[in-house]
Amino acid sequence: MIKILNALIAVVGGVAGAILLYWLLNKLAELLPGRWEDRVKPYLFLLPALAAIGLYLVYPTIQTFVYSFANNRSTEFVGFENYAKLLTSKTFQNTLFNTFLWILIVPASVIAFGLLIATLADRLRPRGEKTAKTLIFLPLAIGAVSAGAIWKFVYATRPPGQNQIGLLNGIWTAFGGDPVNWLQISTLRFNSLLLMVMLLWMQAGFAMVLLSAAIKGVPTETLEAARLDGAGEGSIFFRIVIPQIRTTIITVFITVLIGVLKTFDIVYVMTNGNFNTNVIAVDFFNQLFTNRNNGFAAAIVVMLLIIMIPVLVFQVRQFRAEEAAR
C-alpha cells in the first residue's frame, strides 16, 4: 500500500516538479529584455536535458578517462602505466585477440544466416513460413543468462563412465568417442567459436525479421524485369535483392556489432573467461569487481570506447546519407 502511495507521489511530484521547473525557467527568460528573451529561451529549455546528459554521460566518461591514468584505488596518477601493463600482458593480448575474433566472425555470420533463413522462408507457403520464422525468432526472447543455462546442457561434460547429460557429448559418445571437454579446447580458439554459436543462435532471428521484411519490400517489377532479361536466381539475389536491401543489412550489421562489443553474459556464464575465452567486457568486470583495480578497469573501458568510435561515426554518417537521399 505504502509502495503504491510512494509511486503515486513520485509520478505526480515528478511531473509537477518538471512543469514548475519549466514554468520558472520561462519566467526567468521573460525577465530579459525583448530580443534577449528569444535568444536565451531555447537554451534555458534545453538546460535540464543537457545537465542530465552531462551528469550521467559526459561526466562519468571523462572521469573514467581520468581514472584510466590513475592507480588501482584511484588515489595517484601513474601515467600510461595501466595501458602499458595491459597491452604487454599475454593474457590481455589474448583477450583482445578473442574480442577481434568475435567482431570479425559474429556480425558477418549473423547477416549470412539471417539472409539465408529469410530467403528460404520467403519461398515457403505462408503457414510454413510463419512456423519457421517463429522458431528461429524464439531464442531472441531468451535472455543471455538463460541461453547459457540451455547451452550448458549442450556442451556439458561428465567424466568418462558416467552418464553424459550434454547433448554434444551424448551424440559423440554414442558414436564411440570419449567424452570431450568442449569448452576447454582452445586450439584454434575452438571454444570461443562454440560460444559465438550461442550469440549467433540468439541473434539470427533478429537479423531474419528485419532482412525478411526488406526482401519482401523489393519491388516485384524489378525482379520480373530481371527474370525477363534471363537472369538466374543467383544473380537476381546478388545483383537485385542485395543492393536494394543494403541499408537494412548495414543497420543489422552495426546493431549486432555493437552487441558483440558488449558481449559479457555469455562468456561470464559459460566459462568466466577461463580456458582462453576471455573477452574485453568480462575482463573489465573482473578487473573492477574481483580485482578492485579501478585503473585497469577504466583503461579497458577507454580502449573499448576507442574501438567503438569508428563504428559509431560510420553509423551516424550512414544515417545522414540515408536522410539526405530521402
Next chain:
Amino acid sequence: MRIRSTFAASVTLGAVALLTTGCLSSGGGGGGGNSNTSKNIEIMYAFTTDQETGFKGEVNKWAKDNGVTVKFTQSSDFNSLINTRVQGNDAPDVALFPQPGIMKDMADQGLLADLSDIVDKSDLDSLIQGAVETGQVNGKQYAIPMSINVKSIVFYPKKAAAAAGLTQPPQTLDDLMALSKKIASTGTTPWCFGIESGAATGWPATDWVENLMLINNGSDVYNQWVQHKIPFNDPKVAETLDQMDQLLLADGMTNGGRKSIASNNFNTAANPMFDNPPGCYMYRQGNFVAKSGGFPDKVLADLDNTVGVFPMPGKTAEDKPVLGGGDLAGIFSQDNQSAKDLVKFLASKDYGTNGYAKTGAWISPRTDFDTSQYPTQVLGSIATFAYESTEFVFDGSDQMPGEVGSGSFWKDMTAWISGQEDAKTALDNIESSWPS
C-alpha cells in the same frame, strides 16, 4: 549551424574536462564507525539458508532474555556492502566477517572495538587458537570466531574403501601417497576431484594447494606465503604443485582423468564414490559438501553408515594441521553495551546449544563444545579434527588480495590443471598479478 554546434560541444566538453581533471578520490578515509548506544542493534552477516535460520533462532532467544532488539541484515555481497556502508557512515553495530581480509582493513582504520576487555579470557582460551589469532591485528583482538568450517577433510565410502585397503586413516602425507598408489595399482582411481564452480571455477584447486602448503611447511611459512612475505612462486610452492601432480593429476589417480577436473562440479564430484563398484575412493573437500545438492540423497539419509572421514594427515603422525575458515564477529558501535553483550554471548559456552548445532549447519569454534550435539557422527568427527588440531589456519585465498585470491589464483590453477599452462607459468602469472 554545424560549426557552431561543434564549437559549443567542444566548449562544453572542455569545461567539464577542466572541472573534473585531477579529481581523484582521497583514498581510504572518510566514513566512520557507529555511535549507536541504544538497545536496538543491527547485525550483518553473509551466510544463508539453514545457517541463517538457526543463527536467528539462537540470537533471538538471547535478545528476548536480555531485552535487546536485533535487526538481522543478510548480504551475499558482504564485502562490497560493508565497505559502502562504512563509507556512508552507516556501519552495522555488529558484523560477522566471512573473510578475515576485510575485517583487518576495518581494524586498521580504527573502526572496530578492541574485544580483549569485552570477551572473557576463559572464553577466548576455549576457542580454537588459530582462529582466534586470525582475529588479531597488531596483537589486539578485533574479532572473534563464532562459526567455523573445516576444509582439510577426506571423505570416503565406508564399506567399499575397507575392501580396497583403506582400513585405517593414513597417519602421514607419505602414508596417504602410498595408499593412493596402492589403490591406483588395483586399476581404480583413488581420488575424486572437481573444481568447476560456475564463475568461481578453480577455488577447490586452490584449497588443495593451500592444504598441501600447510602440511609441508607448517603455519608460519603458510602465513608468510599468504601475506606475500615470500613470493607466490617460491620453490616451496612449485614443490607442492609437483606433489599435487603426482598425487592427483598423474594418469590413473583421478576419476575421469586430469582433463575432466575443470568441468567436474565440486558439489557432485564425489558421487562416483558411491557407485558400485566405486569410481574413486577419496574426496578432499570442506564439510559443506555433505549436504543436499552435494552427496546423493540416499547417502545423506544414512550418512554415518555410508561415509567415513579422516583429516588430511600432517607431515609426521604428531602434526595435525587443519585448513578451515569461519565467520569472525567484530563490533562497529564501540560504546554499545548490547553489541558487546551479544559478542560475549557468541563466544560463550551456551551459544549454539539451543538447537543451532542440531541443524548441522553450524560448527562451534569452541574446543570444549559437546560434539554429541551435532546431528551426525560424521559432523562430530569433523568438528573434532578442528578441536584437536595442532595448527588451524584460514583459507589462504580468502585472505589474499582480490586480484589473486579470487582472480589469478583460481584462473591459473584452472589453466594448469586443464593443461593450458605448465606449473611454472601458472605460478609466475599469479606472482606477477600480485598488486604492489
